[in-house]
Amino acid sequence: MNMGELLKLSFRSLQTNLLRSFLTMLGIMIGVATVIAMISIGQGTNDQVTSQIQSLGSNLITVTASSSSGQGGTGSDVTLKLADADPISKIDTVKYVAPVMQATGQFKNGANLASTSVIGTTPSYADIKSWETDIGRFFTEDEVTDKAKVVVLGATTAENLFGKAGFDAIGSIVKINNIPFRVIGVLKSKGSSGSADLDDTAIAPITTVQSRFQSGSSRNAIRQILVEAKSPNAIQSTMALMEYTMRQSHKLGSGEDDFKVQSQEDVLSSAESVTKTLTLFLGGVAAISLLVGGIGIMNIMLVSVTERTREIGTRKAIGAKEGTILSQFLVESVTLAILGGVIGVLLGFGGSKLVGNMMSIKTAISLNSVLLAVGFSACIGIVFGVFPARKAAKLDPIEALRYE
Amino acid sequence: MIQFGHVDKIYASGEMRVHALRDVTLHIDEREFVSIMGPSGSGKSTMMNVIGCLDKPTSGTYVLDGIDIGSASSKQLSVVRNQKIGFVFQNFNLLKRTSAIENVELPMLYAGKSRKERRERAEYCLELVGLKDRMHHKPNELSGGQQQRVAIARALSNDPAIILADEPTGNLDSVSSEEIMGIFKQLNDEGNTIVLVTHEPEIAAHTNRIIWFRDGKIESDRLNTERVFV
Numbered sequence: 001m002n003m004g005e006l007l008k009l010s011f012r013s014l015q016t017n018l019l020r021s022f023l024t025m026l027g028i029m030i031g032v033a034t035v036i037a038m039i040s041i042g043q044g045t046n047d048q049v050t051s052q053i054q055s056l057g058s059n060l061i062t063v064t065a066s067s068s069s070g071q072g073g074t075g076s077d078v079t080l081k082l083a084d085a086d087p088i089s090k091i092d093t094v095k096y097v098a099p100v101m102q103a104t105g106q107f108k109n110g111a112n113l114a115s116t117s118v119i120g121t122t123p124s125y126a127d128i129k130s131w132e133t134d135i136g137r138f139f140t141e142d143e144v145t146d147k148a149k150v151v152v153l154g155a156t157t158a159e160n161l162f163g164k165a166g167f168d169a170i171g172s173i174v175k176i177n178n179i180p181f182r183v184i185g186v187l188k189s190k191g192s193s194g195s196a197d198l199d200d201t202a203i204a205p206i207t208t209v210q211s212r213f214q215s216g217s218s219r220n221a222i223r224q225i226l227v228e229a230k231s232p233n234a235i236q237s238t239m240a241l242m243e244y245t246m247r248q249s250h251k252l253g254s255g256e257d258d259f260k261v262q263s264q265e266d267v268l269s270s271a272e273s274v275t276k277t278l279t280l281f282l283g284g285v286a287a288i289s290l291l292v293g294g295i296g297i298m299n300i301m302l303v304s305v306t307e308r309t310r311e312i313g314t315r316k317a318i319g320a321k322e323g324t325i326l327s328q329f330l331v332e333s334v335t336l337a338i339l340g341g342v343i344g345v346l347l348g349f350g351g352s353k354l355v356g357n358m359m360s361i362k363t364a365i366s367l368n369s370v371l372l373a374v375g376f377s378a379c380i381g382i383v384f385g386v387f388p389a390r391k392a393a394k395l396d397p398i399e400a401l402r403y404e
Numbered sequence: 405m406i407q408f409g410h411v412d413k414i415y416a417s418g419e420m421r422v423h424a425l426r427d428v429t430l431h432i433d434e435r436e437f438v439s440i441m442g443p444s445g446s447g448k449s450t451m452m453n454v455i456g457c458l459d460k461p462t463s464g465t466y467v468l469d470g471i472d473i474g475s476a477s478s479k480q481l482s483v484v485r486n487q488k489i490g491f492v493f494q495n496f497n498l499l500k501r502t503s504a505i506e507n508v509e510l511p512m513l514y515a516g517k518s519r520k521e522r523r524e525r526a527e528y529c530l531e532l533v534g535l536k537d538r539m540h541h542k543p544n545e546l547s548g549g550q551q552q553r554v555a556i557a558r559a560l561s562n563d564p565a566i567i568l569a570d571e572p573t574g575n576l577d578s579v580s581s582e583e584i585m586g587i588f589k590q591l592n593d594e595g596n597t598i599v600l601v602t603h604e605p606e607i608a609a610h611t612n613r614i615i616w617f618r619d620g621k622i623e624s625d626r627l628n629t630e631r632v633f634v
């Protein structure tokens with residue numbers, strides 16, 4: 001018997017028990033659908049995280065406190081201070097340096113309220129992050145020196161406080177945590193990235209944020225120092241120099257670092273490894289459901305062999321070889337598994353699209369994952385089909401013919 | 405054609421040992437039309453299974469058409485069943501949900517014959533049993549007698565050396581039984597070797613030679629003079 005005839009035979013037998021065949025495939029279907037959905041959502045998230053991190057700025061290096069809780073430690077443990085930014089800015093290959101501090105702010109403009117974080121930094125921040133103002137301007141070095149109570153609002157924050165137009169915002173006074181600030185600019189919208197609204201922000205001089213919103217022992221602590229290197233080639237050497245400079249100013253030996261210097265690539269690869277782990281884990285969950293699906297196929301094939309004992313006896317009596325019977329049942333279980341796999345791929349693809357649309361994540365599907373899923377289903381069909389098929393092939397024809 | 409030499413068949417299941425065939429020595433020649441009779445449990449079906457290569461003798465020799473069955477592998481036995489033997493069962497054993505013609509084609513499918521050859525031969529065999537007009541019917545759309553005629557067509561399809569029928573009329577009314585026996589008679593007249601098992605003397609009366617079994621032994625083996633000399 002050739003493959004075409006075996007396939008015809010298996011389709012006929014699957015057709016006669018359509019509902020049962022469908023239910024049998026369900027396990028594989030769900031398993032494969034999960035795998036495909038997970039992989040494509042995972043891949044999509046990964047791509048997104050990558051572009052998000054890349055959007056942070058080019059040739060970006062960050063310095064953060066390594067041991068601390070919160071912003072660069074507290075009290076005598078403060079390890080990242082505003083003063084650390086200065087020596088770094090003297091490095092040749094450094095283009096911009098921006099120390100960053102962050103505080104939560106309750107914004108108030110008349111009856112309009114908004115709550116967002118206030119970023120305290122220097123004018124270089126706008127260059128590093130490529131923020132441009134839509135109206136008004138960014139604050140100046142002088143305003144940083146003067147601890148001026150001026151603020152630049154993100155588009156969302158401006159809209160919350162001043163309504164759509166926002167033009168009358170410039171020059172207005174808003175209260176942040178009950179301290180009056182003059183609005184000097186509104187940023188151009190950057191839109192959202194994933195679930196985060198990049199425009200839901202406000203930026204003020206770091207000195208102002210430090211003196212008005214920071215108190216007690218953590219007063220001197222800053223969140224991070226953003227550095228832009230002059231060129232991609234300079235990143236490695238700049239990082240080394242930065243580490244050296246930091247150790248110098250902190251009076252540390254090597255191995256005693258209380259700070260962490262990371263390039264954008266480092267952040268990127270650690271983010272990638274997180275999503276990879278997640279994908280792997282969810283893949284494992286899906287693999288288990290595929291296994292369960294396989295056991296379902298074996299179960300039904302065993303039932304089918306028992307039900308068709310007489311048929312098997314008849315076939316053997318008229319000359320079917322053991323191998324032929326074996327292939328007949330194996331082709332049937334593999335057909336079931338592959339069919340389940342293919343439907344699963346379609347479901348998973350549809351499902352991931354749906355989830356992607358709902359969560360505004362772009363999903364990506366690779367041919368590899370489809371081939372892998374279908375190939376894996378075929379393997380399941382073989383592995384879990386062999387036992388029932390062998391049972392059928394080994395039946396004693398006389399016993400089988402006598403079976404009621 | 406069929407040569408049994410001191411064949412014993414013993415079924416051993418645990419403590420129980422059933423001596424189903426005892427020292428059976430027998431020759432059946434080409435073109436013979438033989439019936440096997442005997443009380444229930446006397447070993448008739450066992451005899452048919454051994455002749456049909458579904459089972460091997462426990463001891464003794466069996467040579468079918470020059471092939472030593474005792475030393476054949478199970479794969480060789482399936483080829484022998486496919487090529488040399490046509491089975492007709494008491495309960496027809498047609499494949500459900502499979503048309504008459506596809507049932508008839510099945511042994512040829514296992515023989516690896518081409519689609520065209522299968523179709524032509526199957527149509528010819530169905531015509532022989534008078535069912536060409538029903539060839540696309542499924543077994544459940546046919547009467548018992550018609551189903552048995554399909555089964556006979558299937559048995560014929562690979563042009564076997566011998567047709568074996570274990571109580572082929574056991575599930576049929578007397579009219580259908582006569583029809584089936586008519587077909588067997590015609591096939592025998594055309595040169596086919598046929599061995600059948602039956603309880604009924606009127607069925608055995610159609611055959612040329614009647615072998616009686618009792619307790620696994622051949623009790624008598626005689627020509628059916630009535631028929632032979634009519």
Ligand SMILES: Nc1ncnc2c1ncn2[C@@H]1O[C@H](COP(=O)(O)OP(=O)(O)O)[C@@H](O)[C@H]1O
Nearest residue numbers: 415417422424443444445446447448449450451
């Ligand atoms: N597979 C088997 N295992 C054990 N005993 C069997 C088996 N098949 C047949 N027998 C026994 O062999 C004897 C002959 O059986 P069988 O050939 O079927 O008789 P018949 O067809 O003449 O009625 C009976 O006693 C029966 O119980």
Ligand SMILES: [Mg+2]
Nearest residue numbers: 445448449450
């Ligand atoms: Mg019997």
